Amino acid sequence: MYLSSASTEKPAPGTYPDDLLASFAPRLIAWQREHGRHDLPWQNTRDPYRIWLSEIMLQQTQVSTVIPYYARFLERFPTVEALAAAPIDDVMALWAGLGYYSRARNLYRCAQVVAQEHGGRFPSTVEGLADLPGIGRSTAAAIASFAFGARATILDGNVKRVLARVFGVEGFPGEKRVENAMWTLAESLVPGADASDADVSAYTQGLMDLGATLCTRGKPDCERCPFAGDCVAKTTGRQRQLPAARPKKAVPTRRTWMLVLLLDGDAVMLEKRPPMGIWGGLWSLPEAAGEAALADRALMFGASAKAAPLASLTHTFTHFKLDIEPRMIELERKGAALAANEAETVWVSLREIDAYGVPAPVRKLLDGLRGSLI
Numbered sequence: 001m002y003l004s005s006a007s008t009e010k011p012a013p014g015t016y017p018d019d020l021l022a023s024f025a026p027r028l029i030a031w032q033r034e035h036g037r038h039d040l041p042w043q044n045t046r047d048p049y050r051i052w053l054s055e056i057m058l059q060q061t062q063v064s065t066v067i068p069y070y071a072r073f074l075e076r077f078p079t080v081e082a083l084a085a086a087p088i089d090d091v092m093a094l095w096a097g098l099g100y101y102s103r104a105r106n107l108y109r110c111a112q113v114v115a116q117e118h119g120g121r122f123p124s125t126v127e128g129l130a131d132l133p134g135i136g137r138s139t140a141a142a143i144a145s146f147a148f149g150a151r152a153t154i155l156d157g158n159v160k161r162v163l164a165r166v167f168g169v170e171g172f173p174g175e176k177r178v179e180n181a182m183w184t185l186a187e188s189l190v191p192g193a194d195a196s197d198a199d200v201s202a203y204t205q206g207l208m209d210l211g212a213t214l215c216t217r218g219k220p221d222c223e224r225c226p227f228a229g230d231c232v233a234k235t236t237g238r239q240r241q242l243p244a245a246r247p248k249k250a251v252p253t254r255r256t257w258m259l260v261l262l263l264d265g266d267a268v269m270l271e272k273r274p275p276m277g278i279w280g281g282l283w284s285l286p287e288a289a290g291e292a293a294l295a296d297r298a299l300m301f302g303a304s305a306k307a308a309p310l311a312s313l314t315h316t317f318t319h320f321k322l323d324i325e326p327r328m329i330e331l332e333r334k335g336a337a338l339a340a341n342e343a344e345t346v347w348v349s350l351r352e353i354d355a356y357g358v359p360a361p362v363r364k365l366l367d368g369l370r371g372s373l374i
Contacts, residue, residue, distance in 0.1 A: 142156075257327060351370075
């Protein structure tokens with residue numbers, strides 16, 4: 001169930017000051033209109049497609065990183081129908097480097113569902129939006145608010161940080177008990193039925209703006225915050241302690257070997273990764289779990305020469321680190337055999353890598369190789 005401002009859900013009596021609960025939305029709306037962000041590429045529109053695209057890209061990604069990707073996507077796919085009709089490889093190629101690639105796969109699936117099952121029109125309700133691939137509760141609420149003026153509650157990372165600090169919410173927000181309490185609090189703050197659609201949009205945008213520009217993780221600008229006089233974190237000097245950090249646990253390290261088959265000093269072989277899992281659906285270098293296994297893979301591609309080591313590199317994911325050991329074999333002509341399934345492998349000129357969706361560390365490796373060959 002997705003609650004709106006019409007819900008009777010309220011924080012437990014006495015949990016938070018009544019005057020702060022009542023004044024929170026009006027103060028935030030006033031602040032947003034004077035000091036918030038108003039010129040982002042996806043603002044000043046009610047187009048659900050553009051709003052949806054920006055919200056998916058902004059998940060766990062900074063605005064400055066998203067802006068150029070957003071512009072390229074709109075240029076290549078100006079409508080949801082255009083995105084739905086495109087080859088998946090084109091979508092992954094444009095997404096390459098933005099990370100969290102399951103977002104791109106879900107973006108593509110969602111576009112196809114909207115185009116084929118909804119006539120190219122996004123649902124206007126939070127519930128309808130949340131039924132689409134890749135759209136969770138908070139993202140659905142943001143789209144419904146910005147595109148359709150819905151009174152819906154968002155609770156992304158920025159919002160959790162604002163609420164934890166202003167209202168003194170204890171505990172790690174990723175813990176279910178704490179998150180549920182934050183949802184109840186957030187629901188109670190949404191402007192009521194007497195608020196205009198513009199007020200609701202300003203409130204939703206204000207939550208995002210406050211967390212992104214003032215109530216930042218590292219160095220919050222408390223003196224310019226509209227809630228400085230009421231903020232529990234500021235008045236108690238606990239800006240660094242609220243919200244509580246994720247409980248620490250060891251981050252495991254994995255290791256993989258990658259094969260760089262270099263043809264005539266110009267082209268490399270790329271292999272299509274499985275559709276699910278790490279870098280799902282992207283083009284990458286052939287991999288193996290060790291030197292011997294990598295040599296066996298090289299033989300499959302008709303390369304029998306000894307592989308030369310390249311500089312290793314490390315890539316950090318959310319839950320583990322990946323140590324990459326690249327090995328290169330230079331060829332003067334294509335091997336006799338490409339692979340069991342030629343559709344999953346391709347020779348690509350180093351000058352044309354941009355046309356393929358390649359994971360960031362592989363792209364870094366190939367860019368370095370290209371630079372050394374020029």
